[in-house]
Amino acid sequence: MKRRKFIQQSSAAGLAFSFMPLACAEPAPKLDAEILILGGGLSGLYLAYLLDKAGKDYLVLEGSNRIGGRMFSREDIGREVGGRGIGDKYSEVMKLVKEFNTEMIDITDYMRSPSAIYLEGKLYDKWPDPKTNPAYLQFSAFGKSPQLTALNQWYQKPELDETYSELLKRNGLSEEQIDLANISANYNDIRETSAINAYHSSAFRKFNGSERVLNFKGGSHHFINAIANSLKNPVLTDKMVNTIDDNGKEVVVKCADDSIYRAKKVVSTMPFTTLRDVKMNTSFNGNQKRAINELDYTDITQIHLQHTEPFWEQDEMPFDMWTDTPLERIMNMSSSPTEKELACWVNGLGTAFFDKMSEKEVADYTIKKINEIRPSTVGKIEYLGQQNWGKYKYNKGAYVEFGVGQAAWFEDMIKPAGNMHFAGEHTAHESRGMEAAAESARRVYNELMT
Ligand SMILES: Cc1cc2nc3c(=O)[nH]c(=O)nc-3n(C[C@H](O)[C@H](O)[C@H](O)COP(=O)(O)OP(=O)(O)OC[C@H]3O[C@@H](n4cnc5c(N)ncnc54)[C@H](O)[C@@H]3O)c2cc1C
Numbered sequence: 443m444k445r446r447k448f449i450q451q452s453s454a455a456g457l458a459f460s461f462m463p464l465a466c467a468e469p470a471p472k473l474d475a476e477i478l479i480l481g482g483g484l485s486g487l488y489l490a491y492l493l494d495k496a497g498k499d500y501l502v503l504e505g506s507n508r509i510g511g512r513m514f515s516r517e518d519i520g521r522e523v524g525g526r527g528i529g530d531k532y533s534e535v536m537k538l539v540k541e542f543n544t545e546m547i548d549i550t551d552y553m554r555s556p557s558a559i560y561l562e563g564k565l566y567d568k569w570p571d572p573k574t575n576p577a578y579l580q581f582s583a584f585g586k587s588p589q590l591t592a593l594n595q596w597y598q599k600p601e602l603d604e605t606y607s608e609l610l611k612r613n614g615l616s617e618e619q620i621d622l623a624n625i626s627a628n629y630n631d632i633r634e635t636s637a638i639n640a641y642h643s644s645a646f647r648k649f650n651g652s653e654r655v656l657n658f659k660g661g662s663h664h665f666i667n668a669i670a671n672s673l674k675n676p677v678l679t680d681k682m683v684n685t686i687d688d689n690g691k692e693v694v695v696k697c698a699d700d701s702i703y704r705a706k707k708v709v710s711t712m713p714f715t716t717l718r719d720v721k722m723n724t725s726f727n728g729n730q731k732r733a734i735n736e737l738d739y740t741d742i743t744q745i746h747l748q749h750t751e752p753f754w755e756q757d758e759m760p761f762d763m764w765t766d767t768p769l770e771r772i773m774n775m776s777s778s779p780t781e782k783e784l785a786c787w788v789n790g791l792g793t794a795f796f797d798k799m800s801e802k803e804v805a806d807y808t809i810k811k812i813n814e815i816r817p818s819t820v821g822k823i824e825y826l827g828q829q830n831w832g833k834y835k836y837n838k839g840a841y842v843e844f845g846v847g848q849a850a851w852f853e854d855m856i857k858p859a860g861n862m863h864f865a866g867e868h869t870a871h872e873s874r875g876m877e878a879a880a881e882s883a884r885r886v887y888n889e890l891m892t
Pocket of ligand 1: 480481482483484485486503504505506509510511512513523524525526527528681682683684711712713716717720742831836837839840841865866867868874875876877878879
């Protein structure tokens, strides 16, 4: 009896095994890390740094061939093309600055230099009437509206969610003044963007309370490299993520080079502009998927040049220029009080003009136009290169810019979705820019540790 039972049992087991798919018979593939961090910009690196300190097992996958993301010291042209200015009260970023003894330059006393004005074909050494300066008009009109009384209110105020131009108009700006303000406002189009962005930035300035503006001496890469070099696990570059599959037990991430990584949790620090191109399987919350697919980002194109002779000494005009031409603002981007780094800064709608051009056409147009605006530059400026953040494939935009109705998605969009968490500049409750990237990393660190 005993023997027959044994034979029955073992043959049943044999039968069962013979029908089992091979994969089930094998032990589940080993996890590559407990936590996968997608994106090696400030947010991803800071999260890795925090997890390192807590003794956690993580891996950072970065799509491009370099770390830093939107903090970008471009070696080929010798220029900073991304985030560079921090406030002395940016608490998370300043903690890192201190930890890594990062050398900073305080640019507060010379950052606001006078600007020449090129308007309707004429060059002025300043605004003919200071009250017509569009930056002044914009901020004085915005300031007439009651401001937020706490830093994290901006996404909870549907009553403030209207186009920025509607607010400015109600507070006294004419359509012509709105057109002028639109040239240098840091948005795609103030007739489309939500006034919530202005409320948020203004609240961040007020409640953060920074009094000094600091730049990274020698470039932001010193800071970024210091964080990366402190990590136990080196960042894996050229890992462009294209699939995230959360099966409830583990998350499987696939990259464009066919490599596959498995982890218990995944943290995306990628901007939503690139995350929306990733095939994802997880359980999203409310408006989260919509936010990933539709959230707006500001387009910025910088055109970098250098001078071969000090043209501003010849015509005795200020170095910087505000223009109503496609070049918009022409400015000194150097962190040094004595050196000059010439660049054009084109925002939002205006970037489309250059998107259609080849690099040579951008270079030729820019030199010709600056020569026309300012004859003292003829033969004294050279093209270095452009940074088109809207077209740069790893970001597709400079920073988040909430369209009307989009701030209402904020709380859903930053919640963990299954085993997937969301960090990055666009997911901060309070801050903006680099401090937002770091704040969001701290939030996700807390989510992972509870
Ligand atoms: C022109 C410009 C000027 C700025 N000026 C300032 C300033 O003066 N002060 C300030 O505080 N902030 C400034 N900022 C903003 C600041 O730089 C950013 O908020 C911050 O660096 C964002 O960090 P992050 O880690 O959230 O995102 P990112 O730095 O964008 O990091 C995300 C990373 O994800 C990677 N990635 C994208 N897609 C994939 C994929 N599919 N697979 C794998 N990896 C992927 C990207 O390559 C990138 O490295 C500026 C930004 C720009 C563009």
